[in-house]
Amino acid sequence: MPSYTHLLCAGLAASLAAAAPTPSRVSDAVKRSSSSCTFTDASAASESKADCSTIILSNIEVPAGETLDLTDLNDGTEVIFSGTTTFGYEEWDGPLIKISGSSITVTAEDDAVIDGDGSRWWDGEGTNGGKTKPKFFYAHSLDDSTISGLSIKNTPVQTFSIESDNLTIEDVTIDNSDGDDNGGHNTDGFDIGESTYITITGAVVMNQDDCVAINSGENIYFSGGTCSGGHGLSIGSVGGRDDNTVKNVTFTSSTVSDSENGIRIKTVYDATGSVSDITFSDITLSGITDYGIVIEQDYENGSPTGDPTNGITISDVTVDGITGSVEDDAVEVYILCGDGSCTDWTWSDVDLTGGSTSDDCENLPDGVSC
Numbered sequence: 001m002p003s004y005t006h007l008l009c010a011g012l013a014a015s016l017a018a019a020a021p022t023p024s025r026v027s028d029a030v031k032r033s034s035s036s037c038t039f040t041d042a043s044a045a046s047e048s049k050a051d052c053s054t055i056i057l058s059n060i061e062v063p064a065g066e067t068l069d070l071t072d073l074n075d076g077t078e079v080i081f082s083g084t085t086t087f088g089y090e091e092w093d094g095p096l097i098k099i100s101g102s103s104i105t106v107t108a109e110d111d112a113v114i115d116g117d118g119s120r121w122w123d124g125e126g127t128n129g130g131k132t133k134p135k136f137f138y139a140h141s142l143d144d145s146t147i148s149g150l151s152i153k154n155t156p157v158q159t160f161s162i163e164s165d166n167l168t169i170e171d172v173t174i175d176n177s178d179g180d181d182n183g184g185h186n187t188d189g190f191d192i193g194e195s196t197y198i199t200i201t202g203a204v205v206m207n208q209d210d211c212v213a214i215n216s217g218e219n220i221y222f223s224g225g226t227c228s229g230g231h232g233l234s235i236g237s238v239g240g241r242d243d244n245t246v247k248n249v250t251f252t253s254s255t256v257s258d259s260e261n262g263i264r265i266k267t268v269y270d271a272t273g274s275v276s277d278i279t280f281s282d283i284t285l286s287g288i289t290d291y292g293i294v295i296e297q298d299y300e301n302g303s304p305t306g307d308p309t310n311g312i313t314i315s316d317v318t319v320d321g322i323t324g325s326v327e328d329d330a331v332e333v334y335i336l337c338g339d340g341s342c343t344d345w346t347w348s349d350v351d352l353t354g355g356s357t358s359d360d361c362e363n364l365p366d367g368v369s370c
């Protein structure tokens with residue numbers, strides 16, 4: 001069956017019927033730029049995406065080993081997820097979805113779900129071994145754009161990979177809670193790198209790794225988030241990549257519950273770079289199992305060494321209004337800085353209860369205590 005029969009295009013249907021499949025069917029730029037297209041087939045959507053100003057993805061079943069590829073969309077394209085989006089099973093790297101372009105709006109109908117059915121891949125090993133698991137959603141070069149109202153379930157491994165400028169993400173829910181008892185691992189919510197002006201508001205993330213992790217980037221704002229089950233709100237690990245600068249990041253008005261950490265900055269041992277102008281404010285913690293607040297400069301091969309270095313500076317950090325509780329075998333605050341590399345921190349209204357105080361803090365900046 002030719003792919004255009006999967007494409008129901010208001011304003012294009014007539015020209016399709018008359019002229020398909022010759023190229024002349026896309027020669028009318030005006031019609032093309034004002035077309036609303038409904039797709040029920042992933043490859044039809046990928047092939048015809050340039051012909052549509054609105055792309056409705058209706059109950060798409062993405063075939064195994066394929067990407068729902070909405071890259072290089074025309075400026076201003078609107079993408080709407082409708083019904084349930086599903087993916088066939090294959091061991092591969094993915095991603096399962098990628099969208100790029102400028103001034104793109106990605107939304108979903110109220111009851112729409114993007115369902116990764118991750119349990120088919122979950123084996124407790126995440127990206128450390130076992131089955132090769134597909135990444136979920138690449139928002140790379142999705143600039144001056146907005147993603148809002150998506151409801152995502154059970155991703156195989158990491159959910160959003162963000163490398164964009166001026167991207168706003170509003171009211172997105174990532175519910176990987178089925179992975180808690182079924183081997184979900186490394187199911188990060190939002191991984192951000194090499195990006196500027198990223199705003200994420202109203203996110204709900206239930207997962208088994210970082211709620212947010214920022215490896216590099218500037219002018220990033222996270223507010224009104226609800227994170228549970230994972231590793232908390234994190235900058236890092238920073239170091240050892242092409243871009244090792246994190247600047248002007250705010251995490252505010254959020255809760256982190258039943259997670260390994262509340263808020264965290266980690267930098268790589270013996271690397272160079274900088275982390276500056278960071279604010280964590282008005283964050284409520286509960287059920288934290290490892291550290292309420294942890295800032296450490298000793299990561300090597302993804303694990304702490306206990307031996308901090310000072311090649312990455314962490315400066316102008318505001319920690320204000322971090323309250324709530326940690327588990328009784330957790331540490332409330334742990335700071336391990338290199339010699340002279342942590343400077344100009346402002347620390348106020350840190351009120352955590354329930355855990356122990358660390359004896360292992362080093363090189364604390366003025367005004368900060370463990």
Ligand SMILES: *[C@@H]1O[C@H](CO)[C@@H](O)[C@H](O)[C@H]1NC(C)=O
Pocket residue numbers: 143144165166197
């Ligand atoms: C991001 O927004 C700023 C301010 O509106 C603008 O100057 C810049 O060109 C935008 N960047 C991209 C990649 O669109």
Ligand SMILES: *[C@@H]1O[C@H](CO)[C@@H](O)[C@H](O)[C@H]1NC(C)=O
Pocket residue numbers: 197198199218219220221248
């Ligand atoms: C810091 O980032 C926020 C948005 O994320 C932006 O509004 C603000 O202008 C930035 N501040 C500076 C000094 O660039």
